[in-house]
Amino acid sequence: MLLKASSQSLTDQLAARFGERIRNRLLAAGARLPSVRQCAEQQGVSPSTVVAAYDQLLAQGLVEARKNRGFFVREAAVQEPAPGRAGPPQPPSARGPAPVNATSLIRGMFHRASNKPQPGMGVLPTEWLESTFLPAAVRKVTTTPSLHSFSLQYGEPLGDAGLRQALATKLAGLNVPVPADHIITTVGATHALDIVSRTLLRPGDPVMVEEPGWAVEFARLSALGMHLLPVPRRADGPDLQVMAKYCAVHKPKLYVSVSVFHNPTSYCLSPGSAHRLLQLANQHDFHIVEDDTYSHIAPAHATRLAALDGLQRTIYVGGFAKILAPNWRIGFIAAPEALVEPLLDTKLLTTLTTPALLEKALALCIDQGQLRRHCERIRTRLDLARSRSVKLALQAGCRFVAEPAGLFGWVDTGVDTDALSQRMLDEGYLLAPGALFHAQREPSTLMRINFATTQDAAFWKKYGELVRRM
Structure with a gap:
């Protein structure tokens, strides 16, 4: 949450929050920022505060404004290293295209949004893998x-x-x-x-x-x-x-x-x-x-x-x-x-x-035979987790577009999951929006969930609250 008592202004806090996510590639190139009105409602600030924050991001070269469409993360922005971490600058011709669709998820594995279970992760929880x-x-x-x-x-x-x-x-x-x-x-x-x-x-x-x-x-x-x-x-x-x-x-x-x-x-x-x-x-x-x-x-x-x-x-x-x-x-x-x-x-x-x-x-x-026995334990645990996660997802209004199996569920939320993922990130949850799983990023109402990390009723409660507001 933005803090009114902070030494930083609300505008600076909001710009810093988006700037950090863009530099860490938690917001991919081409991702659309919430509209001024939506962002003001989400963050509990005035529209003028959002406009000023977006102006800062424009000045920093992190986003671009598209007429009658809104603000979008610039391609070049996700290729630039964060301040203080850079080596000598390279000419644009020396840099390859940034694989931002993938790295937004990969970087999320290393820049955890919080200590909460992460629905968008592509791996089993570390405690599941522990062994002697x-x-x-x-x-x-x-x-x-x-x-x-x-x-x-x-x-x-x-x-x-x-x-x-x-x-x-x-x-x-x-x-x-x-x-x-x-x-x-x-x-x-x-x-x-x-x-x-x-x-x-x-x-x-x-x-x-x-x-x-x-x-x-x-x-x-x-x-x-x-x-x-x-x-x-x-x-x-x-x-x-x-x-x-x-x-x-x-x-x-x-x-x-x-x-x-x-x-x-x-x-x-x-x-x-x-x-x-x-x-x-x-x-x-x-x-x-x-x-x-x-x-x-x-x-x-x-x-x-x-x-x-x-x-x-x-x-x-x-x-x-x-x-x-x-x-x-x-x-x-x-x-x-x-x-x-x-x-x-x-x-x-x-x-x-x-x-x-x-x-x-x-x-x-x-x-x-230790690997075989370990896998058997994991499969049993995953079966139980999947059953709980499916029940919670259905109660929250999700529709499974593929039969639940394995580690992942492919669900339809009914809302733009790019926008939803940004709002859930504010709550400490990293999602995997459907657009990430297409060769050319396009808006999608689908998202991938990890059955092992979506057994938390608190996540689904927050998810439901935010979807109803969209």
């Missing part, structure tokens, strides 16, 4: 005689052999048979996706992506200069007619997909759609990157493209940040034989090798 077996595995690995040798030299190019064998066994349980020497470890799943993109694509290449889809992937591919081709994602899989048209006109080289518990809808690919998709890939000669980030909370029998085609057209990507240890940054690629060496070359050029110590500790957790 992780530190025990690290202790065991660091006390072995081999610690000295593998700490003082680079690791194996493909990654720790023990972990790759453990991953091969684990994938076999998902009906994805792959030899250990066709697996490459990476610095997280995002790094795995980046290796694939840098290996198979060149700037300007067309890439098919699911829409709605993962904001980070849109931003990452855009930053690499790729031409994004959004494919509508339906309950059973991608819109194959749209894909066929793209193939005929653009000849894309790659399609990026989340088959199981798709983000943000939690849809799962159907067997029929999977077969038709693989036929299309063979017909038009493109590869499919299957990002199975949520495999640890998904049923083993769920349809996976890599299982159906035996890693011919499909490149399988996985990781452990969502379920086990985010800061360990361990991911992997399971690839067709012909792509292993090209992908490995890209890995060596970007990171040389990956740290063996944590890879060995993870292998121990997998081999001893």
Whole structure:
């Protein structure tokens, strides 16, 4: 809340609040600020105070005024570092496009709005991930005689052999048979996706992506200069007619997909759609990157493209940040034989090798069944959380546009969720508005909720209050 007793004027406080959010990218480029009247009502100040605050933001180059439309965050504003944190200035030509849609969420993970549960977060709460077996595995690995040798030299190019064998066994349980020497470890799943993109694509290449889809992937591919081709994602899989048209006109080289518990809808690919998709890939000669980030909370029998085609057209990507240890940054690629060496070359050029110590500790957790038991506990806890969250969301007037499943709910609020997210940020809650999950940001009434962090009745009460005022 703005404080009338503060040494700062209400105008300065309001301008500082918006300025901080813009610099931290909690307000993305192109985001519309509340109208003068709306902002005055929300903050309990006069319209003249809001006008003066917006004038300050205009003078600072953080927003722009569009005639008869209002005030919008400037593209250049989110590329400028906050005062006091900058290095030497770069010419505009030296800066790449800021992936603001994604970073507004990512930065929210590090610039928490408050200590309240955050509905827009894309991860499980830290207390859910706590365990005794992780530190025990690290202790065991660091006390072995081999610690000295593998700490003082680079690791194996493909990654720790023990972990790759453990991953091969684990994938076999998902009906994805792959030899250990066709697996490459990476610095997280995002790094795995980046290796694939840098290996198979060149700037300007067309890439098919699911829409709605993962904001980070849109931003990452855009930053690499790729031409994004959004494919509508339906309950059973991608819109194959749209894909066929793209193939005929653009000849894309790659399609990026989340088959199981798709983000943000939690849809799962159907067997029929999977077969038709693989036929299309063979017909038009493109590869499919299957990002199975949520495999640890998904049923083993769920349809996976890599299982159906035996890693011919499909490149399988996985990781452990969502379920086990985010800061360990361990991911992997399971690839067709012909792509292993090209992908490995890209890995060596970007990171040389990956740290063996944590890879060995993870292998121990997998081999001893600790990861499996941990995942079972998480799934049970998530099922209970989802049930509570769905009940609270429905009571608050939300409508689920996708069947509740997995970690995320895709809900219709009936109001502009960009505007709603700004108002909820004032109350200490970070939302994930629907516009973030589209390749081109557009107003949306949808939002993604995290079932693990939306069990708080206080959040839904505040949400309901604000929606009724909009």
